[in-house]
Amino acid sequence: MAKTVRILVAKPGLDGHDRGAKYIARALKDAGYEVIYTGIRQTPESIVVTAIQEDVDFVGLSLLSGAHNELFPKVVELLREKDASDIIVFGGGVIPTEDIPFLKEKGIEAVFTQGTPIKEITDFIEKRLEK
Amino acid sequence: MSEYKTINEKKADWEESTLKKVLDRFPEQQEEFVTGSGHPVERLYLPSGISEEEYIKKIGFPGEYPYTRGVQPTMYRGRFWTMRQYAGFGTAEESNQRYKYLLEQGQTGLSIAFDLPTQIGYDSDDSMSEGEVGKVGVAIDSLKDMEILFEGIPLDKVSTSMTINAPAAVLLAMYIAVAEKQGVARDKLRGTIQNDILKEYIARGTYIFPPAPSMRLINNIFEFCSKEVPKWNTISISGYHIREAGSTAVQEIAFTIADGIEYVRNAIGVGLDVDSFAGRLSFFFNAHNDLLEEVAKYRAARRIWARVMKEKFNAKKEKSMMMRFHTQTGGSTLTAQQPDNNIVRVAIQTLSATLGGTQSLHTNSRDEALALPSQESVMIALRTQQIVANESGVISTIDPLAGSYYIEAITDRIASEAWDYIEKIETMGGMVKAIEKGYVQKEIQDSAYRYQRDVEDGNRIVVGVNKFTVEEEPPKGLLKVDPSLRTVQVEKLARVKGERNNVAVTASLKALKKGAESEDENLMPLILDAVKKYATLGEISGILREVFGEFQESIVL
Numbered sequence: 001m002a003k004t005v006r007i008l009v010a011k012p013g014l015d016g017h018d019r020g021a022k023y024i025a026r027a028l029k030d031a032g033y034e035v036i037y038t039g040i041r042q043t044p045e046s047i048v049v050t051a052i053q054e055d056v057d058f059v060g061l062s063l064l065s066g067a068h069n070e071l072f073p074k075v076v077e078l079l080r081e082k083d084a085s086d087i088i089v090f091g092g093g094v095i096p097t098e099d100i101p102f103l104k105e106k107g108i109e110a111v112f113t114q115g116t117p118i119k120e121i122t123d124f125i126e127k128r129l130e131k
Numbered sequence: 132m133s134e135y136k137t138i139n140e141k142k143a144d145w146e147e148s149t150l151k152k153v154l155d156r157f158p159e160q161q162e163e164f165v166t167g168s169g170h171p172v173e174r175l176y177l178p179s180g181i182s183e184e185e186y187i188k189k190i191g192f193p194g195e196y197p198y199t200r201g202v203q204p205t206m207y208r209g210r211f212w213t214m215r216q217y218a219g220f221g222t223a224e225e226s227n228q229r230y231k232y233l234l235e236q237g238q239t240g241l242s243i244a245f246d247l248p249t250q251i252g253y254d255s256d257d258s259m260s261e262g263e264v265g266k267v268g269v270a271i272d273s274l275k276d277m278e279i280l281f282e283g284i285p286l287d288k289v290s291t292s293m294t295i296n297a298p299a300a301v302l303l304a305m306y307i308a309v310a311e312k313q314g315v316a317r318d319k320l321r322g323t324i325q326n327d328i329l330k331e332y333i334a335r336g337t338y339i340f341p342p343a344p345s346m347r348l349i350n351n352i353f354e355f356c357s358k359e360v361p362k363w364n365t366i367s368i369s370g371y372h373i374r375e376a377g378s379t380a381v382q383e384i385a386f387t388i389a390d391g392i393e394y395v396r397n398a399i400g401v402g403l404d405v406d407s408f409a410g411r412l413s414f415f416f417n418a419h420n421d422l423l424e425e426v427a428k429y430r431a432a433r434r435i436w437a438r439v440m441k442e443k444f445n446a447k448k449e450k451s452m453m454m455r456f457h458t459q460t461g462g463s464t465l466t467a468q469q470p471d472n473n474i475v476r477v478a479i480q481t482l483s484a485t486l487g488g489t490q491s492l493h494t495n496s497r498d499e500a501l502a503l504p505s506q507e508s509v510m511i512a513l514r515t516q517q518i519v520a521n522e523s524g525v526i527s528t529i530d531p532l533a534g535s536y537y538i539e540a541i542t543d544r545i546a547s548e549a550w551d552y553i554e555k556i557e558t559m560g561g562m563v564k565a566i567e568k569g570y571v572q573k574e575i576q577d578s579a580y581r582y583q584r585d586v587e588d589g590n591r592i593v594v595g596v597n598k599f600t601v602e603e604e605p606p607k608g609l610l611k612v613d614p615s616l617r618t619v620q621v622e623k624l625a626r627v628k629g630e631r632n633n634v635a636v637t638a639s640l641k642a643l644k645k646g647a648e649s650e651d652e653n654l655m656p657l658i659l660d661a662v663k664k665y666a667t668l669g670e671i672s673g674i675l676r677e678v679f680g681e682f683q684e685s686i687v688l
Contacts, residue, residue, distance in 0.1 A: 014247035014263050016336015019376050019463070022576055023583050025688055039686045040336045041251075043259070065247055066502070066612060070262030094467075096502055097605035114467045114500055115596040117587055 005129065006056040010038040010047045012075065015065035020092065020114075024060060027118040033125070044074040052084050058125060061091040061108075068095055073106035080107075088128055092116070138177055167421030168379035169581065170544070176536035189434065190539075193529045195449075197437035199430050199542070200530040201488040202453040207526035212484075213491035214516045215292060217459065219244035219269035220503050221612055222620060223279035226269040230284060232506065236513060241284070241322075242292040242493060244268030245302070250337040252298045252672025255620040264617040267503070268294075272624045273667045277305040278312065287315040291322035292367070292457070292491075297339035299326035300348050301671050304659040307360065323364035323413055323457070326352060329390040330369050332566045332682065334376040334575065339672060342563045344647075344679035346397045348654065353398050353408040355655035364413040366394060367457060370432075374417035375463045377579020380424055381545050383417060384432040385552035386562075386571055388439065392553070393562040395444055409440060410450030416489075418480035419461045424541060425480070426532050429456070429487030431546035435553070458484035459493040465500040469595035470606060473497040474511055481519045486532055492516055502609040569687035576687065624667065631665040639664045640674050647678040 009025040011018060018040050025037040036054050038047060051059050059079075061072055072091050079087050091103065092112040100111045110124050136144070164172045181189075191197055194204030203209060216233055218241075219226045230241055245268040248260035254272045255264045264270050271277055286309065295302045303324050310320055328345040331338040338345070349366065356365045370378075370387035378386065391412065399405055416432070418425055436454040440446040460480035465473045474497050484492050494512040496504030504512070520526055532538045556565045565571050585591040592598045639661040646652040661671050 014251055014253075014259065014337075015267075016331075016334075017375075018336065019579055022688060023377075023580060026576075026580055027583075029688070035688075037686060037688055039684045065263055066266040067262030069614070094501065096609055098609075115593070119587075 004034050005058070005125065006034045006036070006054060007058040007060060007125070008036050008038065008047070008051050008054060008056040009060045009062065010042055010050070010075075011040045011062055012042055012044055012047060012071040013063055013065055013067045014041055015063055015067070016040050017064040017093075018062075020064070021060075021062035024062070024092070024118070024121065028060075028121070031118070031122050044071055044078055047075055048078040048082060048084070051079065051087055052082060056087060057129075058088045058090065060121075061089065061093075063091070063093040063095075066094070068093065069099055069102060072103055072108050076107035090121075090124065142175075142177060166380070166424040166541075167419050168381065168424060169578075169585075170379070170381075170424070170541075176540050178536055179539060181539070189543075190533065196441065196452060198433040198453055200533055202433070202455055202490070206488060206529045207485070207520070208529070211520045211526065212489050213240045213290070214238050214513060214520075215240040215242045215457070215491045215493055216509060216513055217242040217244050217292075217294065217493045218509070219246075220267075220610070221265040221269065221616055222623075223269055223271065223276040227280055227282055227284070229506075230280075233509070233513070234284070234289070236510065237517065238513060240290045240292065240491060243280070243294065245293070245295055246270045247337065249302075249668060250295060250297070252301075252339050252668060252676070254624060254667050254669030255617055256624055257669055260617070264620055265612050270616075270620050271302070271305070271668060272620065273627045273665050274305050274308055274662050275623070275627045275665065277302075277309050281306075281309050281313075285315070286310045286313055287319040289321075292325075293322065294325050296325050296328055296331050296335075296337055297345065298668060298672050299324040300352055300655060300658050301662065301668050303352065303360075303363075304655065304662040307659060308663050317360045318362065320360055321362045323367050324352070325369060325415070326366040327369045327390065327415075329393060329562055329566065330372055330387070332684075333373060333386065333390075333571050334378075335369075335372040336684075338682045339676065340679040341682045342566075344675075345682075346394075346563075347650070349394060350398050350401050350403065351653045351655050353411075354403060354653055356411065357403075357407045361411075363411065365408065365411045367413050367415045368394065369415040371415050371417045371459055373575060374419065374461065376575050377463075377582060378575045379578050380419070380421075380428040381548045382552065382574060382578060384428055384435070384545070385549035386556075386575075387414065387416070388432065388435055388549065389553050389556040389562045389565070391436065392439060392443070392557070395440075396561065399444065405440075405444050405446050406448040406451050409444070409446055410448060410453075413490075414454055414456035416456050416458050417461050418458050418484040418487075420464055420476055420479055422479055422483045422486070423532070423535075423538060424545075425483035426487040427538055427541040427545050429458075429484075429489070430530070430533075430538075430542045431549060432456075433488070434542075434546055435549060439553075455490045457491045457493070458487075458489040460484070460495045462495055462499060465495060465497070466593060466595050467500040468600065468603065470497045470501065472595050473500070474515065477512060478515050478519070481515055482523070482525065485519055485525055486530075488530060498606065498609060501606055503612070505608055505610050507608075567685065569685050572685075573687045627665055627667070635664045636661070636666045636670070640666055640670060643671065644674050644678060647675055
């Protein structure tokens, strides 16, 4: 049997809007993945520690406050520093389209904005696993 | 006389003949119709046969118990609702400019949005503040920022609402201190602090301290304001964020009222007389797209609160039983796709709030699913309210939808379902217990999950999202907060710390710590003293963190 795919859904920054993160966490669980949800107000450092401890394959970051350009890249950077760059990072929330190229350049492999069907996210995960 | 049939007999005939003929040939679009909150809706509502006695008991007259028809005897015939746009971003200087613009455009009250570090009691130079300074609201570190924020705005002429919860006492103290500098006495100040910590634990997330010391701070504010700032609304018990988190309309009012019950019980528990503070409690609700369900929701909420205050808490003053509320249109109903469609959604929601008898209203801007609103978008949102107020005619008569068979039926249904929730929470030992168990959070999450599944499965249509979609260019002209703002703010903070009397600051913080450690001292005067010495929000919150500890979220999925 193939190894179960583990995903950490995390909320960096101070933003308390967790409706989307909780929905994604639950929907991914329903789709058959093992999902860990951090709760709100996590620092990039604590997210990276959890990701490594929990031995996850993916980290999904959710942020609605506008601090994504600062905090998303920080998570990728810290994963690299800890030799955990094999963990794939994606993100979502209120992210203006014009910020997406910057985030991708910084190593956030996919950005899902509001109204994205869950299928797009599971497709991304499956495709990424094939690589 | 023999021809006379009851309505129900007539209905049966109609179903058998007229209706059946059509249904056989043209089935309806859906098997079941549901409200925005997912509650089944019947094809047709009929007179309920309410007696005069029941009418007077349940519906009554505006400005009289149980306030189903509204809290004022003349409602908008006397005065429109307060048009109050929530705003704030970047530095105090920038926000001050936006407030002056809004006041020039005919807005009648201010509503201050603070950035997240301010809301969680961190200064801009704190490492926790990284990336968040000035993003979702204005950054306030010390009294200095607050002085700039209200520069040139006379505080005896405007009413100001502040969305601040965990550190509400600190921001209120700063407001009082700015007013003093302007020469405005405390009893002239009008406005609201949100100060509703319970819904922070449930849905919004800007908590700092655990429930017990948080409730103490709230009681301290109730007591202080009843004596010193009598026109101030000391709390805005908020269903708005509960709804944004995905609750139904019923859950929104049920959990809000259950929060209200907890606050009142706590305040009475420390010896406050219910009528000394209850008249200053205010509420805050959401306005979603299902216009009729929303109108019924507001009517039901007023009726329940009046009953709670009269029967459960033996309030005597009429004001103590009146549910006065602010409304904001539903942020979560806005779509990033085809953002101009949001103007229409907001217009419908404006109608629901005003047909539902709101006391004040914030209308969201079309671009808020994308970023903070641009000035042009804010103008359209404000104009939407002005059009409804001045052109639509809904203001001319009070509670105009009353007596609609449907509206009265769902008002009763919502009231009864909300009441069941309230009793269930009371059985658990009140809202703090229900939150600690994760019960309320779970109920909301389940509703949110059901809703989103319905959207994904196409059972619920969201125009531009899962139907009527188009390829779009990314929107232009979005408001961007300058990322270098944190540096500016940190420099300003360093200057304040350099210029103030640091010996006096230390002394005032020490006194505050001592006060916090003694359980029965009212902390408001001590906080006020610290604020006037230019102790920062982070320093004051930090001292209280030391004494009170911090709340830990219980995660339920």
